[in-house]
Amino acid sequence: MRKRDNVLLILVGGAAVALVVVVGIVAFAAGHSTRSTTTVTVASGTTAGPVEQIDPSVAAGAHDFVQFACAQCHGEQGKGGVSPDVPALVDIGKQETVTQLRQIIDHGLGESANPTKPYMPVWGEVISRKQVSDLVAYLRAGLPEVPNAVPQAVPQGQGEAVAGGALYVRYGCINCHGPNGLGGIPNPQSPDKAIPPLSGADFRSEFDTPEKITEIIRTGSVLGRAPIVSMPHWGGILTDADYNALVAYIDTLKP
Ligand code: HEC
Ligand code: HEC
Secondary structure (H helix, E strand, O other): HHHHHHHHHHHHHHHHHHHHHHHHHHHHHHHHHHHHHHHHHHHHOOOOOOOOOOOOHHHHHHHHHOOHHHHHHHHHHHOOOOOOOOOOOOHHHOOOOHHHHHHHHHHHOOOOOOOOOOEEEOOOOOOOOHHHHHHHHHOOOOOOOOOOOOOOOOOOOOOHHHHHHHHHOOOOHHHHHOHHHHHOOEEEOOOOEEEEOOOOHHHHHHOHHHHHHHHHHOOOOOOOOOOOOOOOOOOEEEEEHHHHHHHHHHHHOOO
């Protein structure tokens, strides 16, 4: 090996060491800046500070309130304004006891009194006892704002099926009919022992037109008294565009 090559090797080796050092410094700095950025983002307002602690049960209740579409009927944070048939819940924690609130969530309210209007669905078979406790804690805390407890956004201008897929989550259909409309959610006291799927041969043959699907979503269908879970009434809550989007989404599921 000639002398010039050796010099070159030493230079290359030196450069490699220098590179490792530089990469190390950059990575170290990146780790640090990420950490300080996170602190600023999470802190409320503009100044960095400790993250505000929310009672975990109240926080879980706020997320459940969104997941089970309570917010879609009672308004975000239970402020009402969605339909004259659905009460606001802002003062409910002061008016009702824990036992009464559990009873309403587990067993629903008013489903047989007037089936032509929205009623409070029966959730007892669908929502766990822990989740009901969390929902009650959230209601009794006055439905405070909880970061990230926000309903699924509905994409616009991406076609009806995409919007319908988002509505399926936003309006909580997924909790009762399963992901992809696969069904399988127990409904032990009902004749079928389960909430029906929105896919598969039986569903397709019974609900073979968009009108039939829209009609049952609009009117709901009361199978019996609590603890039997029935199909909620969405008339006055969903719009015609929403029904069309949901039908388009259901059409994309397994035949
Ligand atoms: C499909 C719409 C709908 C959904 C979804 C819904 N509710 Fe209701 N809810 C109602 C209606 C309608 C009433 C009034 C029933 C009546 O008085 O006959 C009601 C009543 C109530 C009441 C009693 C209010 C009062 O003033 O007496 C509580 C509490 C309540 N809902 C909590 C919830 C919670 C918690 C969820 C989510 C797990 C939820 N609701 C989901 C429609 C809905
Ligand atoms: C609280 C649980 C629950 C929720 C939430 C719910 N459903 Fe249902 N749904 C049912 C039950 C129970 C039935 C069966 C009713 C019957 O057989 O008469 C049903 C029936 C249906 C049917 C007819 C299928 C069949 O075989 O009877 C369609 C379509 C449907 N639901 C769509 C929806 C859509 C869309 C949403 C959301 C906007 C939704 N459901 C939300 C419980 C629910």
